[in-house]
Amino acid sequence: MGYALDVLPRILEAFLRYTLLATALASALAAVLGLVFAVIRRVRVPVLAPLTTAFVEFVRSTPIPIQLFFLFYVLPEAGLTLPGLFVGVVTLGVHYACYYAEVYRAGIDGVPKAQWEACTALSMSPRYQWQHVVLPQAVRNVLPSLGNYVISMFKETPYLFLIAVPEMVQEAVAIGGRDFRYLEPVTIAGLIFLAASYPSAIAMRRLEKRLGHA
């Protein structure tokens, strides 16, 4: 037990500095990029829309670790040598943007047709229509789903260690390897995940109920 308490601070530090940070940044990227994808597909921009659809389907169907490896090794070849954390955030962000695109689509579809018709009746420009009427309602509809995906992404941040980004799980395993006592550090890492994600999951479910979802 004493050993567990000894290693706790280091693991927590890794958690806050890397895991949480990566999740926050990647979520922000995913939220914005996903919205862009969703709107492009919805508005059916010629050329861009089918390309976006193909891209989204491809990224959604392939594993994150491979995408991480791909970007990590390929970007330097293209002349961009970027720090691991950056590559990790971009990969996670783009990957989850593809999930978000689908979630936004459902949210947009969920806005009653009558709303669109009211905008037309009031002669609103498309931009105004999207910005002030449709999107606010769409996003509010799917807020719980978005929240769930943030939690999901948070649980996939350990993949980042594959590209040498120090994060919590790797730190736990490294500590364990030093003293050959894996049980405590890895358990602590697991418990931190639980402690962070279980309350969030409950909060999401409560939010879902409050917004009147089935």
Next chain:
Amino acid sequence: MGDLQIGAWADELLAGLWVTVYITVLGAVAAVVVAFALGLLVRMRHIVPRTIARVVIEFFRGSSLLVQLFWLFYVLPLLGYPLNPVVVGVLAFGLNFGAYGAEVVRGSINAVPKAQWEGTVALSLSPYHRMRRVILPQAYPLMIPPFGNLLIQLIKSTPLVFLITLTDLTAVADQYRASEGREAFIFGLLLVIYFVLAYVFTLVMHLLEARAKAGLGQREDPRKILAYRGPMEEEREAA
């Protein structure tokens, strides 16, 4: 273009692909078993099995698959079990995806119209017959799309087994990278292979769904089955 040396590596790649496929299948079977076990337990009226099942479900859904995998890999030997990476992998996938699957099972059973339950009461069917003959057959077609999504996520998680010393497709790719370089090629190739795998399994799930619906007397257009529908989005956390 240079020498990709693909011929020399073809055998390894196929072997790696085979490992990926059988881990997927075994993990999926384990997950289905766990999903039904937990899904039915959590619906029982008695508070003890219900709470135990709920705790197990929330635990495996709330923590990271990677952590669970590592934990089992490092901890199982401490408990005296011989270290078998396949067992660890299948167990971790089975428990994690089974926990998500349990929610799918529970939700699908709840989605069967209440009137059907009343019909079984009117005929005096026992709870066992009620479930087996009436409720589960109707819940089953509802379960297939979400299970299909979980299956795709399982496939996307198989690269993790490379970290517990199984030589799957990703492990072979890493060996290739270490030996030949050419990362863009090999990882690009891997992305395509995983994509094809996902598509094939999705097709299989669509066929299963069509067959299940036929069992309910709803025939589906064969063209619809083969048309490409991307993995439908239902959140993993859908309660």
Next chain:
Amino acid sequence: MVTPDTSAAHTAGHRRDGDPLITFDKVVKQFDDHVVLRDLDFTVAPGERVTLIGPSGSGKTTILRLLMTLEAPSGGQIWVDGEPLWHMRKGDQLVPANEKHLRAVRTKIGMVFQQFNLFPNMTVLRNITEAPVCVLRKSREEAEHQARELLGRVGLEEKADAHPNQLSGGQQQRVAIARALAMEPKVLLLDEVTSALDPELVAGVLNVLRNIADTTDITMLIVTHEMHFARDVSQRVMMFDGGQVIEQGPPEMMFGHCEHERTQRFLRAVLEQR
């Protein structure tokens, strides 16, 4: 739930000739704070055909659902064929029934629902044979033989291998009737069985029920708005309102010159729609 003492008339455990088949003894049913049935008392003789009429919310469907053990009473006792329904005997006392007891007494009662409730994952034949095989432990051949016979009586022999969703509403309801009869119940409960049907299909179902009433001596409790049918088939009509029996009597009396003003008002409103 209230657990009353055994009442003297029913200590024998089995019904004697002349005793009613169904007894409601001060039955109370409450949903949250809405009381649907208050201290309801009535009996049904074996072989009797009783129609329950009244406005919605008057409790008629609740009575059927209590008998079919789909709802539990909040108070009072219900007796079917000499046995308590929602209670069981423990020595001299009556205690709330457990699941096993309920399942045993349920087999004596059959119900046909407004929405048919056929099982979509089985063929028509299978729908009818499933319960006899699983519950009454008949052999599959015996059950199928009986099922085909019943299908013949409801006029649907050729549909034995069809799926429910390939049948019209009227046909599905006739299958539902056959399915209920396959369990050989002593009591058949019919809950507005034609209300969900297209008008042209109603006659088919009613004729089947008339036929059953003529050719068997099964006790029937019918909730319906079809007054002509009620007049043809029943020996007694009971008018409900607010969870109480307002008036009851033979159809000629009820439809001809009933006394209670509420009944008159109700019948006038219903018959006017025809």
